[in-house]
Amino acid sequence: MTGNESVRTRFAPSPTGFLHIGGARTALFAWLYARHHHGKFALRIEDTDQLRSTEESTRAILDAMTWLGLNWDEGPFFQAERVEIHRAMVQKLLDEEKAYCCVCTPEELEEKRKSALAGGRKPKYDGTCRNKNLSRSANSVVRFRCPGEGTTTVRDLVKGVVTFNNEELDDLIIERRDGYPTYNFAVVVDDAQMDITHVIRGDDHLNNTPRQILLYEALGYPVPQFAHVSMIMGSDKARLSKRHGATSVMTYKEMGYLPEAIINYLVRLGWSYGDQEIFSLDELIRVFTLESVGKSAAVFNPEKLLWLNQHYIKECSAERLVQETRIFWESLKLDTSDQEFLLKIVTDLKPRARTLVELAEMSRFYFDDDLDYDEDAAGKFLKAECADHLAAVAEGIPLLQDYTKKGIEDFLRTMAGERGIHLKVIAQPLRISLTGKTVSPGIDEVMTTLGKDRVIKRINRAIEYLKRNT
Ligand code: GLU
Numbered sequence: 073m074t075g076n077e078s079v080r081t082r083f084a085p086s087p088t089g090f091l092h093i094g095g096a097r098t099a100l101f102a103w104l105y106a107r108h109h110h111g112k113f114a115l116r117i118e119d120t121d122q123l124r125s126t127e128e129s130t131r132a133i134l135d136a137m138t139w140l141g142l143n144w145d146e147g148p149f150f151q152a153e154r155v156e157i158h159r160a161m162v163q164k165l166l167d168e169e170k171a172y173c174c175v176c177t178p179e180e181l182e183e184k185r186k187s188a189l190a191g192g193r194k195p196k197y198d199g200t201c202r203n204k205n206l207s208r209s210a211n212s213v214v215r216f217r218c219p220g221e222g223t224t225t226v227r228d229l230v231k232g233v234v235t236f237n238n239e240e241l242d243d244l245i246i247e248r249r250d251g252y253p254t255y256n257f258a259v260v261v262d263d264a265q266m267d268i269t270h271v272i273r274g275d276d277h278l279n280n281t282p283r284q285i286l287l288y289e290a291l292g293y294p295v296p297q298f299a300h301v302s303m304i305m306g307s308d309k310a311r312l313s314k315r316h317g318a319t320s321v322m323t324y325k326e327m328g329y330l331p332e333a334i335i336n337y338l339v340r341l342g343w344s345y346g347d348q349e350i351f352s353l354d355e356l357i358r359v360f361t362l363e364s365v366g367k368s369a370a371v372f373n374p375e376k377l378l379w380l381n382q383h384y385i386k387e388c389s390a391e392r393l394v395q396e397t398r399i400f401w402e403s404l405k406l407d408t409s410d411q412e413f414l415l416k417i418v419t420d421l422k423p424r425a426r427t428l429v430e431l432a433e434m435s436r437f438y439f440d441d442d443l444d445y446d447e448d449a450a451g452k453f454l455k456a457e458c459a460d461h462l463a464a465v466a467e468g469i470p471l472l473q474d475y476t477k478k479g480i481e482d483f484l485r486t487m488a489g490e491r492g493i494h495l496k497v498i499a500q501p502l503r504i505s506l507t508g509k510t511v512s513p514g515i516d517e518v519m520t521t522l523g524k525d526r527v528i529k530r531i532n533r534a535i536e537y538l539k540r541n542t
Contacts, residue, residue, distance in 0.1 A: 079111030080269045083137075083144075084259065086118045087129035090320040091136035093372070094274065094304045094312060097338040101301055102272040103142045104339070104360040114266055115147035118259070120155070120252045136321040140331050141353065149266070151258055158253035161261050161291060162214050162246055170290045171246060173212040174201035197242045214247035216257070216287060224282035229299035229362045231275065236282040244283055260284050264293035272362075275300035299362050302342055302369045309371070317374045324377075328400060328428030330388065333381035342370035350383065382426040393418040393431070400432035406439045413438070416521040420513040438521065441529055443508040445537070450504060456542035458501040459535050461491065465502060466531040469524050477516040484515070505534030 083099040085091065091099075106113035115137065119125035134148065165171035174197075181197070188195040197215070206212060218241045225235045246257035253261070263271055278300045288295045306316030318324060324334055336351055343365045345351070351359075385393065394414045401408050408414060417435050425431035437443050445454065464487060469475075472483050484502075488495045503515050506527060512518055519527050 078269060079106055079109035080114065080267050081106040081111065081272055082114040082116055082147075082263065082266065082268050083142075084116045084118050084262075084273070085133050086121065086124070087126060087133060088121065088124040089129055089132075090322060091133045092312075093319050093321060093324075093334075093338070096136065096140060096142075096321045096334070097304065097341060098272065098274050098301055099137065099142050100140070100335060100338050101299075101343070101360075101362070101365065102270075104356055105270060105272060105299075105362060106145075107357040108360050111269075112145045113143075114149065114268070115144035116149040116151060116262060116266070117147075118255065119150055119152045120255070120258055122152075122250070122252065125152070132322065139325055140321065140335060146266070149262070151262060152252075154258075154262065155252060157265070158258050158261050159247070159251065162253065162257070165216065165246070165290060166208075166214065168290075169217070171214050171216050172202060172204075172243075173206040173208050174215045174243075174245075175206060175209070175212050176200055177211075194240070196240075199243060202243065211249065213245045213249055215243040216246050216283075216290070218243050218283075218286060224285050226278070226281045226285065226298055228278070228281075229270075229297055230302075230365050231278065231300050231367055234278065236279075238282075238286070241283055241286070246287075256280055256283050257287060260287040260291065260293070263296060264288065264291065268296055270297045270299060272299045272301065275302050299365070301365055302367065304341060304372050305369045306372055309369070312372050316372060328430065328432075329377070329381050330384045330396065330428070333377065333384045336384070337377045337380050341372070342366045342368075350380075378426050385422050385425055385428070385431065388422065390415045390419050390422070393422060393428075397428045397431055397435075400428050401435070404432055404436065406432070406436065413521070420517045420521050424513065437507045437509070437512070438518075441526060441533070443530075445504055445534075446509045449508075449510045450537075450541075453500040453504050453510070454534060454538055454541070455501075456538060458497075459538045461487075461493070461498045462501055462505060462531050462535055462538075464491070465498065466528050466535075469528055472524075475520065475524060477514070477520055480516040480519050501534070502531070505531050 081102040083102050085095055103113050117130050117133070119130065137144070162171065166173070184198060185195040201215070202217065208214070219238050222238045223235050224238055225233060227233055244256060245254050247253055281298055281300070285295055304312040306312050312319055318327065321334065332353065335353065335356075339351065339356055339360070340349065343360070345359050345364060388396070394411065397418060398408055417438050418431065421431050421434050425434055465484070468483060468487065472479060484498060485495055488498055499515050500510065503510065503512055503518075506515070506518050506522065522530070
């Protein structure tokens with residue numbers, strides 16, 4: 073035992089939407105912290121908000137976590153299934169007079185809030201029901217009796233020491249009228265009962281933490297360590313939203329990103345390890361510490377994410393790339409039945425594609441023997457005088473024994489030499505015959521991937537076109 077094996081972290085999303093890129097980063101940090109310390113990582117779905125929680129969101133969050141490879145050791149736990157436990161703990165506080173029932177109506181509270189604001193005072197529950205000793209009823213909420221004085225200090229592993237005046241804290245509602253616990257109460261009971269040692273979450277919750285610490289103390293639970301990680305901002309320093317680009321993790325999947333690119337990108341947002349930019353997951357587990365997480369908000373940079381994605385596409389094995397790209401080929405209605413062919417295609421394209429969507433798009437010409445020629449390219453390069461060169465290539469290929477990139481290159485060079493022309497004079501018309509465009513992977517790569525039969529067929533088709541159009 074190193075003493076760290078007991079580290080237990082969790083991710084506790086509310087299922088009210090997709091997994092946001094900021095949520096994924098928080099989950100990643102909690103996951104990495106647990107993995108680094110050989111601890112446990114739990115997933116808890118905080119679905120006590122009956123109105124806003126949906127099963128669809130839960131599914132979407134679990135799918136995104138799975139896609140990113142953020143596996144959990146325990147859970148998913150569903151907070152709504154634990155309501156009886158929360159109620160029992162509310163009762164315990166009521167019995168100990170650490171909580172009380174309150175029947176102030178939302179309208180009354182709203183009135184008081186307005187008049188506090190109008191009088192320049194901070195709105196705060198005025199304690200009307202604090203000493204009435206009311207019992208639970210259909211109209212009552214339960215409030216926590218906050219100590220009105222003293223201070224509560226959060227020793228945050230990222231933010232440092234942050235002290236709050238208890239005077240500022242309300243007698244907060246811990247159980248709503250509908251009998252469901254509020255977030256601040258349920259999160260404390262669940263984190264305590266799940267033996268969470270490190271609560272790692274977004275810094276939008278920092279202000280809740282003193283309230284939660286007071287609840288831990290009132291319930292007699294040990295207080296965990298906290299680490300509040302900053303939010304992600306757009307380049308304009310506003311909180312990351314749709315107008316800065318996609319914010320849902322799974323949208324990146326649909327846009328042809330690899331999960332390792334997302335992970336690598338997210339971890340570097342506000343965390344660093346020297347100047348290193350590229351990290352494998354194993355390496356991250358080894359070197360990740362909370363001490364190196366920055367305090368300030370991180371700025372989202374979609375270009376860097378794209379750059380990392382390109383890097384990981386380049387690094388990816390052809391087998392996996394085929395598997396990952398299949399869905400994008402299928403949506404373009406391309407024939408994915410010939411695995412060998414697909415392996416060759418991705419090998420040609422992987423140094424060039426930034427996303428899997430781009431890869432699928434760029435690969436279209438491989439599948440289409442009847443491709444359209446780019447008009448400008450055809451006008452410029454598919455000229456009558458090329459017909460003879462192209463015909464010579466088509467005739468030479470069946471005899472070419474060394475049909476490899478090297479063999480093809482030698483064959484084309486020799487042919488150009490014999491004909492007293494520059495290689496380009498053959499290569500460009502050939503490229504357009506085979507790909508329809510002037511920009512493509514190397515002609516030797518394209519020719520080996522297409523194979524002799526397709527190449528000959530396409531060259532003959534270009535010759536026909538030449539005859540018709542020049
Ligand atoms: N359900 C809360 C949220 O999604 C969890 C916050 C926490 O981790 O304590 O914001």
